[in-house]
Amino acid sequence: MSVVTELSPVGDDVHLGELGEHAILEHILRPRYGGVRGFGDDCAVLDAEEGLLGELVATTDSCPTPLVTSLGETDPYHAGWLLATINLSDLAAAGATPLGLVVNYTLPKTTTAGEFRRLLDGVDDCAKTHGTKVVGGDLRDGPVRQLTATAIGRCVPGGRLGRAGAAAGDRLLLVGSPGYLWAYALLVEEQARLPEAIVAGIRERAFRPMAQVAAGKALAAAGLARAAMDVSDGLFPTVRTLCGANGLGARIRTDIHLDNAPAEVCAQAGLGRFELAQAWGDWTLVVAVRPEDVELARKVLTEEGVAAQEIGILAPREEGISLDDGEKTEPWNGIAQERFSPSSWHGGDLPKLITEVLGRRAS
Amino acid sequence: MSVVTELSPVGDDVHLGELGEHAILEHILRPRYGGVRGFGDDCAVLDAEEGLLGELVATTDSCPTPLVTSLGETDPYHAGWLLATINLSDLAAAGATPLGLVVNYTLPKTTTAGEFRRLLDGVDDCAKTHGTKVVGGDLRDGPVRQLTATAIGRCVPGGRLGRAGAAAGDRLLLVGSPGYLWAYALLVEEQARLPEAIVAGIRERAFRPMAQVAAGKALAAAGLARAAMDVSDGLFPTVRTLCGANGLGARIRTDIHLDNAPAEVCAQAGLGRFELAQAWGDWTLVVAVRPEDVELARKVLTEEGVAAQEIGILAPREEGISLDDGEKTEPWNGIAQERFSPSSWHGGDLPKLITEVLGRRAS
The missing domain is CATH 3.90.650.10 (PurM-like C-terminal domain)
Incomplete structure (x- = not known):
């Protein structure tokens, strides 16, 4: 049923853990999505007729266990701040102005209201620092905390930055x-x-x-x-x-x-x-x-x-x-x-x- | 450090599992985000000066274990299809035209390339059916499969649908x-x-x-x-x-x-x-x-x-x-x-x- 024809040296039985990120990108994702505008960049580009408004970009990242947790800091504020930072940093690399964040939290039922509020404080404070805010999200319970966000932004016309475009001597x-x-x-x-x-x-x-x-x-x-x-x-x-x-x-x-x-x-x-x-x-x-x-x-x-x-x-x-x-x-x-x-x-x-x-x- | 002042009858020590979704929404999220345009709707509204182009909306949802898994179907294609469907359905409720999907996958290292491809097939086929596509995403390994996506769309000017706006007799x-x-x-x-x-x-x-x-x-x-x-x-x-x-x-x-x-x-x-x-x-x-x-x-x-x-x-x-x-x-x-x-x-x-x-x- 797939609409995509792939030519890839990676067989269906190999485990992703045997391939590693680089090979997954080159042999599974690039054959499928390599033609998508912005493939490989920090931000994706949305299909929109933007004209004079400039291109719309979006990026999504999950928050790993913050290193600060290993440094003795258990306040979920820092995970929230990091979640927003990770995503806004991708907009930064595209030269985009943030339009908003949507967040997606899976939290154990044993999370306290206070911990949840601290998490939200961290996300909200970071977003505000960059002149943007959380505009929506999804929340569900699950066995393990998982924090994901998507940041959406707009570039000035012709001003979207990506990884390509440089020359020797730059x-x-x-x-x-x-x-x-x-x-x-x-x-x-x-x-x-x-x-x-x-x-x-x-x-x-x-x-x-x-x-x-x-x-x-x-x-x-x-x-x-x-x-x-x-x-x-x-x-x-x-x-x-x-x-x-x-x-x-x-x-x-x-x-x-x-x-x-x-x-x-x-x-x-x-x-x-x-x-x-x-x-x-x-x-x-x-x-x-x-x-x-x-x-x-x-x-x-x-x-x-x-x-x-x-x-x-x-x-x-x-x-x-x-x-x-x-x-x-x-x-x-x-x-x-x-x-x-x-x-x-x-x-x-x-x-x-x-x-x-x-x-x-x-x- | 929070920039938000909340008045909520829910103390910091109560577990989210004791509150339930409704109380979390009313007593933690509404005091904080109730003033955000589109709060409570299927889709969030992005801060953008859209003028004649119409409003930009975004929605994010994770994919639960599909019921079809309990019905004997283990092909990840269906989880992928469901992930896209869940998110596009929220755009449908806003009356929006999809501009693209960004996806966020956490997968165990033991996932095979074939399973991963089937997952992607499901997402891509569903997106294509609705005239849109995956424009970007994030992939990481983790102990448990977790599939999240964000759908971004645009409404016609003045045409964004939400939950409010109806009257008795409708x-x-x-x-x-x-x-x-x-x-x-x-x-x-x-x-x-x-x-x-x-x-x-x-x-x-x-x-x-x-x-x-x-x-x-x-x-x-x-x-x-x-x-x-x-x-x-x-x-x-x-x-x-x-x-x-x-x-x-x-x-x-x-x-x-x-x-x-x-x-x-x-x-x-x-x-x-x-x-x-x-x-x-x-x-x-x-x-x-x-x-x-x-x-x-x-x-x-x-x-x-x-x-x-x-x-x-x-x-x-x-x-x-x-x-x-x-x-x-x-x-x-x-x-x-x-x-x-x-x-x-x-x-x-x-x-x-x-x-x-x-x-x-x-x-």
């Missing part, structure tokens, strides 16, 4: 401030110590990360971004995906700037700044910008109050993806979790996570 | 053909026997129910519907909700027409036709229509190839909700499942389900 900007989430994890693990007020500041940034919605919109409206993707799974998979979508390689600098507080955590923990900067959880964006537009892009972002730094350059595909420490370049085989694989993120033991995500032995 | 039309899903359940339980070809026909209708998207659009475009809601949880909760949203009562006729095949199943099973007609699973719509518009509405639906029948009249609230068997009227305390209560639908044993849903003892 600079890569990292938009936002990396390192806070895993700096806090290192503090919890007592691999660093800082004054209470500074810890509280790191904790606040770690627990309520900011999706770069305003930044994405500003860059798209100004026509300054050629391609964009959010750092949802870490810097390496983001750069690798952007390179793949554009048939390019990249040279990434290891001297990524960290704010003072996470930099100090790094120093105390004996960790390179790049190791912290390349981790996920801060909902930064990677944006490809023409060399001649870099200064203007940084100016636009400064006006939005958003930090941005040049972290590298897109290169011909033959050069592959490499790290440049200022003296030499080496191939970068970074850390990437993959769904439907043993590395798929489902929370877990903190020292082990630190090893996996930061690429170092836990002490 | 007629209620049932749009679509009820009774197929539970007729098939009775056949599987051998409470009736029919020739193989007829069983196959019932099975087809039961397994691939049609959301009334074309009908909802046609009625909304013609300005013939005053209020609408889909029958997702059975006729009684639908009528009760429509009455509540309009501050009205209703008189429902028990002589609801069934097509020949489900009617024959009723007769053999010793079941009243109304008992079958009031069950859920056929994704019909209940639409409130001015008395003088009933004939035109039926004509419009006939042109769409959709069955419709008048099943009752909206009445002043004091009259409550009653059943009229042609000789007398009696208060209707129909069957309603409620989430976060013991009646919450999670599949189960077929004879027990028949008793619960059809309101009779299983033989």
